[in-house]
Amino acid sequence: MAGKGRGVAAFTFNIEALGIGRGSMPEARVGPSPLFPSTDFKPVPLKVGEDEDYMLALKQEMRGTMQRLPHNIKPQSNRAEVERYTERYLKQSQMDDGEWTPDWKLFPKELMPQKKKPRAKAGTKKKTVKLSRKDTDDMLSKLDALAKKGDGNPEKSDDETEKKPGDEDEEEIEGEEYDEEDIEEENDYIESYFDNGEDFAADSDDNMDGEATY
Amino acid sequence: MTAQEVRLCGLLLREHFGEVVEKVGTHLLRSGAQNLRTIIHETGISLDLVKKSLCVLVQHGACVFSSGRKGPGSPTEYQASSDRILRILRYPRYIYTAKTLYGDTGEIIIEELLQRGHMTMSSNVKTVADRLTQNMEEGRSMDYSEVSSAFSNLVETHFLQRCPPLAGLGTTDASTPATPATPANPTTPSFPDCYKVPHMTLIGRGKRQLSSEDGEEQRNAKKAKLDSDTHGDEGIYWQVNFERFHLHFRDQAIISAVANKLDQTSSEIVRTMLRMSEVTTSPTATCTKPLSANEIFRSLPSSYNIPRPILDQYLTLLVDDPMEFVGKAGESGGGMYVVNLHRALANLARATLESVVQERFGSRSARIFRLLLRKRHLEQKQVEDFAMIPAKEAKDMLYTLLSQNLVQLQEIPKTPDYAPSRTFYLYTVNQLPTARMLLQNCYKTVANLIERRLYETKESKRLLEKSQRIEAILASLQASGAEPEQLTEVEEMITAPEKQQLEALRLHINKLDSAENQVDETIFLLESYVNSTATPAS
Numbered sequence: 001m002a003g004k005g006r007g008v009a010a011f012t013f014n015i016e017a018l019g020i021g022r023g024s025m026p027e028a029r030v031g032p033s034p035l036f037p038s039t040d041f042k043p044v045p046l047k048v049g050e051d052e053d054y055m056l057a058l059k060q061e062m063r064g065t066m067q068r069l070p071h072n073i074k075p076q077s078n079r080a081e082v083e084r085y086t087e088r089y090l091k092q093s094q095m096d097d098g099e100w101t102p103d104w105k106l107f108p109k110e111l112m113p114q115k116k117k118p119r120a121k122a123g124t125k126k127k128t129v130k131l132s133r134k135d136t137d138d139m140l141s142k143l144d145a146l147a148k149k150g151d152g153n154p155e156k157s158d159d160e161t162e163k164k165p166g167d168e169d170e171e172e173i174e175g176e177e178y179d180e181e182d183i184e185e186e187n188d189y190i191e192s193y194f195d196n197g198e199d200f201a202a203d204s205d206d207n208m209d210g211e212a213t214y
Numbered sequence: 215m216t217a218q219e220v221r222l223c224g225l226l227l228r229e230h231f232g233e234v235v236e237k238v239g240t241h242l243l244r245s246g247a248q249n250l251r252t253i254i255h256e257t258g259i260s261l262d263l264v265k266k267s268l269c270v271l272v273q274h275g276a277c278v279f280s281s282g283r284k285g286p287g288s289p290t291e292y293q294a295s296s297d298r299i300l301r302i303l304r305y306p307r308y309i310y311t312a313k314t315l316y317g318d319t320g321e322i323i324i325e326e327l328l329q330r331g332h333m334t335m336s337s338n339v340k341t342v343a344d345r346l347t348q349n350m351e352e353g354r355s356m357d358y359s360e361v362s363s364a365f366s367n368l369v370e371t372h373f374l375q376r377c378p379p380l381a382g383l384g385t386t387d388a389s390t391p392a393t394p395a396t397p398a399n400p401t402t403p404s405f406p407d408c409y410k411v412p413h414m415t416l417i418g419r420g421k422r423q424l425s426s427e428d429g430e431e432q433r434n435a436k437k438a439k440l441d442s443d444t445h446g447d448e449g450i451y452w453q454v455n456f457e458r459f460h461l462h463f464r465d466q467a468i469i470s471a472v473a474n475k476l477d478q479t480s481s482e483i484v485r486t487m488l489r490m491s492e493v494t495t496s497p498t499a500t501c502t503k504p505l506s507a508n509e510i511f512r513s514l515p516s517s518y519n520i521p522r523p524i525l526d527q528y529l530t531l532l533v534d535d536p537m538e539f540v541g542k543a544g545e546s547g548g549g550m551y552v553v554n555l556h557r558a559l560a561n562l563a564r565a566t567l568e569s570v571v572q573e574r575f576g577s578r579s580a581r582i583f584r585l586l587l588r589k590r591h592l593e594q595k596q597v598e599d600f601a602m603i604p605a606k607e608a609k610d611m612l613y614t615l616l617s618q619n620l621v622q623l624q625e626i627p628k629t630p631d632y633a634p635s636r637t638f639y640l641y642t643v644n645q646l647p648t649a650r651m652l653l654q655n656c657y658k659t660v661a662n663l664i665e666r667r668l669y670e671t672k673e674s675k676r677l678l679e680k681s682q683r684i685e686a687i688l689a690s691l692q693a694s695g696a697e698p699e700q701l702t703e704v705e706e707m708i709t710a711p712e713k714q715q716l717e718a719l720r721l722h723i724n725k726l727d728s729a730e731n732q733v734d735e736t737i738f739l740l741e742s743y744v745n746s747t748a749t750p751a752s
């Protein structure tokens with residue numbers, strides 16, 4: 001840059017044309033601008049009135065309501081095992097309030113969640129039928145493998161094979177369905193056993209003889 | 215989507231739908247159209263939650279899905295639109311407008327629809343009737359037919375519209391608006407039947423919700439409701455027509471501007487003109503259809519009692535006004551007059567810009583700004599002369615405005631080599647880019663307001679929880695009939711300084727909320743202006 005030296009700022013053009021003199025330059029910045037600079041002019045106060053108050057009330061109400069609706073998804077919905085037991089053994093109606101089923105005709109099919117209890121849905125799909133046929137063969141081979149393990153799994157697998165061909169309406173991805181079936185079968189208690197969130201592990205040991213039925 | 219828009223959308227999603235939906239929504243906004251697997255992979259959220267979040271987003275119209283770009287076999291893709299999410303800011307205004315136009319029934323219909331995204335007419339009518347019955351005295355209940363008629367009124371005036379029908383995803387039907395072959399267009403095209411009220415058999419009255427002690431009966435009542443669910447309008451979903459509300463807000467803005475600038479009578483005349491052109495004007499029209507002075511005279515409300523020659527004088531005044539709200543389009547029928555919608559919006563936006571400069575930099579800077587808006591390009595010397603401000607101060611103000619990007623510098627070379635000593639440097643203001651910049655500032659403002667409110671709530675979380683618990687205790691004590699001493703004892707569990715703190719907190723939160731609502735009004739004006747200048751896609 002020409003004219004560099006002795007600490008005098010030099011420009012490639014004649015600044016007078018811009019109307020800014022050498023002396024009237026603002027001080028050089030020594031860092032980022034402050035986060036909350038003091039302003040010369042304070043902001044105008046907000047409008048107040050009946051309309052504004054009403055809209056304020058509406059806004060706060062709407063926020064509260066929407067946070068209670070089932071649309072609001074809480075991140076901890078996948079809870080640890082203990083709480084899932086509680087959820088399942090609570091009266092079904094209390095769970096219904098939290099559920100919301102959209103009309104699946106308007107949504108892509110892949111968004112349907114897997115149901116823990118297979119429910120009959122309208123409309124069969126050829127794809128799943130084919131899958132279930134293929135699966136039966138897989139299942140049989142798996143049965144043999146599992147039977148060797150010998151910890152009650154054959155019983156489970158039988159249930160699964162029964163359910164699979166019979167339930168043509170499931171559009172699930174295979175692996176996840178099996179996982180859920182596994183977990184459902186793990187406990188030995190009937191559905192109506194109601195426990196209010198106490199430690200299941202301890203109780204199960206105590207009551208196994210009295211309550212369990214097969 | 216600018217960074218500010220995405221940030222604001224994220225905060226709005228978090229407040230209304232939870233953090234999971236926020237993560238999925240912001241991811242979609244940032245990355246464009248994606249299919250389910252990619253979303254799961256990139257956000258790291260479980261399949262279940264992602265599915266639910268997408269359902270919620272689609273239900274509320276914030277996200278559209280279509281078959282993939284690679285052909286009919288590829289997985290469905292989801293695309294979020296920030297416009298729709300930003301509308302959440304305006305929900306209170308929509309509900310309030312419905313209240314002023316259609317009373318409490320209309321208000322609750324719109325509120326329920328906004329909360330649930332889209333619903334069938336029958337479910338909406340039932341829910342609204344139940345809610346209205348809750349607020350009525352004992353023994354009275356709301357009839358479904360009243361609610362249905364309010365619903366039909368809303369549909370007739372186009373405030374509500376049907377959700378567009380979707381083609382099945384297997385077919386490649388490109389005619390449905392849900393497939394974004396075109397970029398995600400938030401306005402739903404009108405298809406036939408868009409505003410047709412279905413024939414619905416729904417007879418009954420609203421049910422008062424029983425108190426929670428009667429749990430059993432409530433469950434049975436619920437079951438009964440679910441059983442008798444089909445009313446002949448299955449599969450027909452309704453949503454709020456935001457565009458129609460926006461047209462209404464725009465008309466209101468024009469009328470109040472005329473009332474402020476001229477007088478009440480002129481605003482009544484403009485209101486009449488706008489009302490007459492409601493059905494004949496398309497939403498994107500530059501100006502209304504021409505109306506003759508005779509027609510206007512006939513349609514004026516009789517309470518105003520304006521004689522014909524006075525009306526003509528008012529119309530001439532309106533036409534001559536520099537704001538150009540009303541224009542003259544011909545001489546037949548006593549003079550043909552139009553309302554210049556786009557020009558009115560541009561003028562309103564300009565007034566907003568000027569007021570922003572005035573409030574931030576003072577009235578002299580505002581004078582310079584207005585001068586530049588009017589005269590387009592001015593040299594430094596000319597600015598000082600026209601604005602009648604001493605040279606040094608004018609330079610300072612211009613420089614401040616320039617550094618804030620409200621004013622731009624235009625170089626006009628005298629010689630081809632752009633030599634600085636032989637170039638004109640002119641200051642100028644471009645209204646449209648400046649309006650866009652201020653719009654982004656508004657988004658940032660609202661996002662900051664929300665963050666501050668969340669921070670304040672978080673800081674005093676312990677105190678808020680304590681006060682909520684105490685209120686709950688008080689309520690249950692009162693319900694079970696306790697003595698006054700017990701009540702005062704419970705009330706005293708909150709100490710006086712804590713009460714003060716709570717009061718201050720409430721005041722702050724109300725102020726922040728109210729500020730959000732009012733910034734949204736500015737957002738609406740600037741957005742309407744920017745959209746009106748967009749050339750229509752052919």
